[in-house]
Amino acid sequence: MATIGCIENGFEKIQSRIRTTVETPFYGNNVMPVASVKEVYYLAKDSPGTIELSGMPVFEAEKMGLPEGAKVLLFNDGAVLGRCAAARRIVGEPNVKVDEYATKLREAVYGTRFRRLYRAEAIVGLHPDFMIKAHLLVPEGHENILYNWILNFQYLDDCYSKMYQDSRVYPEGDIFIFSDPDWQHPEHPLGLAFFDPNHNCAAILGLRYFGEFKKGTLTLAWGTAARNGFLSCHGGLKRLKLHGGRNFVMAVFGLSGSGKSTITHATHGGKYEITVLHDDAFVVNRDEGYSIALEPTYFDKTQDYSMDSEASRFIVTLQNNGASIGKDGKLYAMMEDLRNGNGRAIRSRFWSPNRVDIMKDPINAIFWLMRDPTMPPVVKVTNPCLGSTLGATLATRRTTAERLAPGVDPDALVFEPYANPFRVYPLSVDYEGFKTFLASGVDCYILNTGDFMGKDIEAKLTLQIIENIAEEKPCFVPWDNFSDLQIMHLDGFMPDLSDKGYREQFIARMNDRIKFIKGKETERGGFDKLPPETIELLEKILEEASHPKTK
Template sequence: MSTRERFETTEINGRNRLFSTTKTIIETAFYGNNVQAVTDLKMAYELAKKSPKTIVTDQPIKHTSELGLPKNAVMLVDNHGRVVGRTAAARQILGRPGVDNAELEAVLREAVYQGEARQFYQAQAIVGLDEEFMLKAHLMVPQGYELNLLSYLLNFQILNAEYAKRYATSKPYSEDDIYLYCDPEWHDPQYPDGLALFDPEHNVAAILGLRYFGELKKATLTLAWATAHRNGYTACHGGEKTFHFKDKQDKVFAFYGLSGSGKSTLTHAKHAGKFDDITILHDDAFIIDRKNGSSIALEPAYFDKTSDYLPGSKEMEYFTTVMNVGVTQDMQGKKTLVTDDLRNGNGRTIKSRYSAKNRVDREQAPLDSIFWIMKDDSLPPVVKLSDPVIAATFGLTLATKRSTAENVIGESRDKLVIEPFANPFRVYPLTEDYHDFKELFEKQQANCYIINTDSYNGKNIDKDTTLGILEAIANETAEWTKFGALPQMSYLSIPGYEVDLNDATYAKKLRQRLQDRLIWVNNYTKTHPKEELPVEITTKLEELITKLN
């Protein structure tokens, strides 16, 4: 089997690196008399449907048989209160500098103790959809949060008979199963924003005082990505698609960006039938094998924003569970979804894999191109980066903006922020991701581009412009122009988005954005003395800034 769930008697001790205090606290909770096992999706659906917090719509779910749901299953809605996004401020990573492990372990023990008087459910899923990388995940949630449990089993792959057989023959890893303990009802005045506690070395986490389903999804992916990273893969918070050609090699494109950046749009775009065939790996979570450049999806479904779809649209047919949306009646008196973000921002749905007819779970062809999706108006719609150090440096200093998918505390969503490799879920040293991506550019010879999906010099960059860029790159018809004196950087000349480095105002803005990146890197090094970033990063940024002086 892929990861470790059972142990020989002689292995069960504190000397075994697969055991820790936190793992023991969390795993033990799963065996309580107050915990009921949910073994299939039909059972999970019926529990969610009967929950007092659930709204049962009249909109049918497609592909119920393939999904393992009851034949007459309909979309179920679960709405939350003030917080409808992920709370990054709640995350605590054991083992990091300044983190009091003993205190947090005591908090966790008390949280589990308080939960013992209430009914919980537990279920199992698979993370990773190919026998080369499959992890078993165990989730525990309290009564009243049945829809989160159902959503989890729809978002990831429930451990059904088919996947039990596949998992049994999958590649073994000397890693723990994932155990995720969740109690949204937990309260502690020391943690007013909740607590998301991680022990990544032992694949366990506790999500406390947080209702949002995205916390469960990203907690699981956090642990899965870390496991993949430890075992020869590059962790990817992004989307991947492949353009297939009859007369040349396939083009595998990977897009990296935060929620709301456009990565899902670019991943799922069909390009109006201009290509022989396009397949999609996933739009949010995958891993790349650093040995051969192949890729594996981690989850079958899509966690989409409902506001992307109009009522009655074909894509809505693939919704299953829905969160934080309005409900109204149609002309026949049937309860139907209000997909616009009228009730609140960040309405979400688990959209089934069947929405993408061209879906694959593994892409054997090596990665061709990486796209850093940014929201930096000093950059034209697309910039090509031809040097591995520059390519990895811009990934490390990826400039973007937050969206309503995040419960932002004490910060404006319009502020330009740097989120390395568009992955705020990293629980290992950043320098390791830098080397992982740099290796893809050096050894796999992957191309690298910056895609700006926001605006350039005050002019909005529309979706069609960006899709046209991807098509030109895929067809190898793009003609690149040197980005002034900036070495190993070039751009695609597009009418309406002219680059004029002789414009003093523009040159100053571009120089300032590069300076902002340098300041960020220097500050990171100061605040993370035990994981100092390679000197080549600052050297390269200083070189670029000098070229603009």
Template structure:
């Protein structure tokens, strides 16, 4: 078997099992908790008060995989005030004092006591589609939260589907993952986050347990589960990636000059709205890839890099995407499995989900991975790693020839909050740091830094794409960077069509040589040359401020426990302007 049961993992000293895992395990083993399949969860979900049936067929291969009846249609689960993730609701058990743990354990026991007054269901899934990295997971919820159970099974893989492969997979020194979800939880205790409703996401990454209380949004179940999967991979020595990766083969192009490139893999790291999925999923980079290439995609959101085996492995067979840019005529609707927080409309006598965030921000859909075209469950080690950054001082693309700088820029990845998160209007305006674009990291930052430094030392080259706009006269008056421009640059990286010149502002970084980039994007030099910005004094002051913020962020992180590593990163971020 792959991961281990609670007893197998803790049997040498059962008293090592933390209370949250014991509480969750006891609930899961209650014989009154009924185990359901994806088809049973789907049938129960249709009876929920907050679930609406549409006339859009579930993508037939997905419906077949999940054992759904013929003619099964997409369900729409709509919430109230909260339609996104709530990071402030997270509490980390491993970081609590002894007295705090006792309080939270008591509150958790009370929540489970209340939960057991409801009919309960549970489901088993397998995380990971590569035979060398599979983890069993179980989720328990109330029967009137069956839609989240169905979506969870659809997002990952129902246990029965991969039971044979799982049985033959190597045993890992990792516990099974346990997820508890109780939407009816209420409290007025000021210890817990209460913005739009009382919420708690209790995380115990060492014990592989997440408890979601008062949280209806499916993204909490998905990302909570992924958080434990990523952390498990990290415990096994792999780099955890909130990103997308694809592998392109140029040996089949009609122009033989590209054959020398062979296969190239490229990974993108960014939060919602930065272009991560657009870059990963683009069919041919907006028509810029040479004719005759072939491509496989691993995933657009979550994977693990194994530096020892020089491979990447995927966790999920589906995508969980925003639908704000998908009108009714968009071809992607064909691949839908389930939707959340969508408006509905009637067209030609059929009730259909309406994207484009008409009802509320952050409308979401579970989409079959067939959308990606040809996909794989493991792919090659990344040749190119791209940080998608929302920093107006950076030109559209920057190359890092210093590995410490590449890691420092990833560890201090600058972005802005977005409507996928349950934050205030003021928070939406702020520049923030999200190391490696992964808000779901629950272990020390220095562990990620070491993991990604190993990736670059093993041959990956680091780049940064600016996905927000480049300085014209100020931080607010920007030159747009269209997605197509970034796609053109992506193809240029993959096909070695750019030559580079040192960026005098940032030692260890390079920008495209004007002659090479102008062949691809005429006018690029005049629009995006940092040496030609208007208000150069303000620009230089802003650059200094941004990189000082980066250095301060790293210096105030847990990297101070690794002083030599911290010094390397901080020194690499010294600018000359």
């Protein structure tokens, strides 16, 4: 059995004040265990506010453990339509006092005593080499959260129960998450997502957006993976089978809206046989190089998908979307973010016709997806240390809707190392892991999926670039005076460092990266401090950019 869920086995791994506080209410006499995904479906369907989309049957419902004739269920939140990073608190961070939060959690638990609660189990990790049992507790009235959670991860049917029993053993506790979306506290007006990562437990309070529960669970699973010989990846991974039988395995890492899912699920016009591992969450064994998916389904945006698109055929649930009546009198979804931004769907694993849960082929290339307007559409990074450094400063731009404090540069980049804001271990762990990974022979690229100096980079160009790389077409040339960066000749997208205006902006964006890394030396008490070589490499780029070759 993979992880520890009882006191007879590894009791010391599940001893902590927070874990005991979180786990204890799971055994209350007001708790109803939910035994199957079919049972959760009926609970969610009958939950107040749920919309059963009668014109949208779930594709292959019975193969997912759902009742025959099951329909897509839609549930909508109110004003909050996304995750709240400001609500996260992690044991071990500066100013996080365990006694204070333990008291708040005890009071939150007590506040649910006159309510019915539902508990469910699921598996995170879809191969016996990495499987963690997870437990979630939610109050009555929030059955859709439970339904989405048990679909997003793997419910325990006979097959996966047997697989879990035979899976690799880890000296880690099961994941336990207590929640109360209705919780309120004057010191936490945005809610509270509290994590004790070393004891694999959390409390999600005052937060009802499903993404909080998905990423909260993955936060603990990724932490477990990092402690046990894996690289934790918030990204997509797929394999292209090329002519001649050669395989090209690629991993893409990007923030929300960068094109991560689009690239992962792209069919490339049918030119290749494509196998998808996942588009959001996987782990890579550091020693042997194989990859394991953590989730069976896909939680993706509905902004770019109409109701009659092929991708919509595989929707199982919808969140924060509209609905209307068709000519046949049945209810259908109104998607494409008509109701609000960040509409979401859970799509079944059937969306990818060639879906696997383990990719034994080693990864050939890593792509950092960035929206840095000074970067051309693709840059090849030939130095593994620099490749990992640029992954640690994975960048995007501020949106026009963001309210900025006086003095904040609207053109400055926003960074999220390795596109993973859910890290509960030091950033240096990922830095060293990706550096070693790239040094083993994995190629590293930056793909700019935004615009280059105001000129949009279309998705079809990005996909063409990926195809050229996969097919090993000799298309990269040195980039000006840089010793570790190469580019493609792409009409209309050639960077000119002899142009003073462009050079100044490029240098400014590199300085943003240096400032970000220097800030990690003191932020959170230096928890995420990176080695000096990262700044030295970026300063080398600045020096090379300051002395471009004559045009």
